[in-house]
Amino acid sequence: MAAWHGDRVLLDARTLRGLADGTVTHTYRRWSVVRVRPGSTMRTRVGVVEVTALDLIALEDVDDPDAGGAGFRSGAAARSWIEKRGEGELYRVGLRLAGPDPRVALREDGDLDAAAVDKIRARLARMDRAAPEPWTRAYLELVAARPAVVARTLAEGLGMERDPFKIRVRRLKELGLTESLDVGYRLSPRGRAYLAATEADRAT
Template identity: 35%
Template sequence: MLFKKIHLIGIKSGEVTLAFRKWQKVSVKSGSLLHTSIGLVEIRDIQVVDEDDISEQDALHAGFSDKKQLLKSFFHSSNGTIFKISVCYHSEDPRIELREQTGLTVQQFAVLQRKLERLDHHSSKGPWTNNVLSTIRDNPSLHAAGIAKLTGFEKDWLKINIRKLKNLGLTISHNVGYEVSPLGRAYFAHL
């Protein structure tokens, strides 16, 4: 579930407490936490609603100026069910603290290495983690298309899998490109 930056700012401040989506089927669960640019956003409650049930107040709580503007946001989703989703800011992104670690114990390194080996083992592309990490390390701020060209992996596949490295705290995503995190540099120091 994606949010526009303006809505994320509203969620963090507490001004935005609702989101509306028009989907074929619900794509989030109550109680789940979403990683966003502002940190973790909690999905509290999900209800199916009709367009007529959406109030002007609901639109304001969703970060829109009025109901008409909210309904325009469904422009690309003409078919589907409207879901009213209660959201709130939960906490800072725990990956930030993880990625800022500058040292690894032998045990932490072994755990991280096993996780990377598992990613390699379960990939249809074969071993990829060290190749991609090394490419990011050697080419900071290079975009996914450039990394794809250097590694031979398809760009969309790479973006999904670089996110897995980010979840382990090894990379940092920028508006354009990636870099190896302090934890990633500590990992390379152990190799």
């Protein structure tokens, strides 16, 4: 499942598959306070998804054709799914796949010159200074040593709770240094190149 972390909007695997193959044009959400607006974007594992419309609807508006556009086999199946999704007014959220996630191209770029290495090093140093103690290199080395290991296990090895650990790994992902797997993480080509180029930093 991919998340729009800023607004806690979740797009499930069915929705993401449909966006990727063009069969899904919207999803449904119940909100007491609307959390998105047309033009908002989110990064998911299938690419950047844009909100194209936001319509207040009634549950009975979710008929078979409308449900089909959200990836459901029938209106009844969609209504059953909606009824399990909390309280608040019901919205049809229009969606489209707007393009590839720019982090994908970034993480695949392992051809780092000295300037690129210095830029990454400076970003990581700022992240370290903002924390009680430096953590970025230890996390990169942990992911390198233990790819595809569930996040909870990695976090426990550092004496951390899972969620704070995942937030930190997500920050490394924003720099193109790690990538998420179905289970756990691995270093990206960019992350591997950075570690190799800064091996001497371990002694400092």
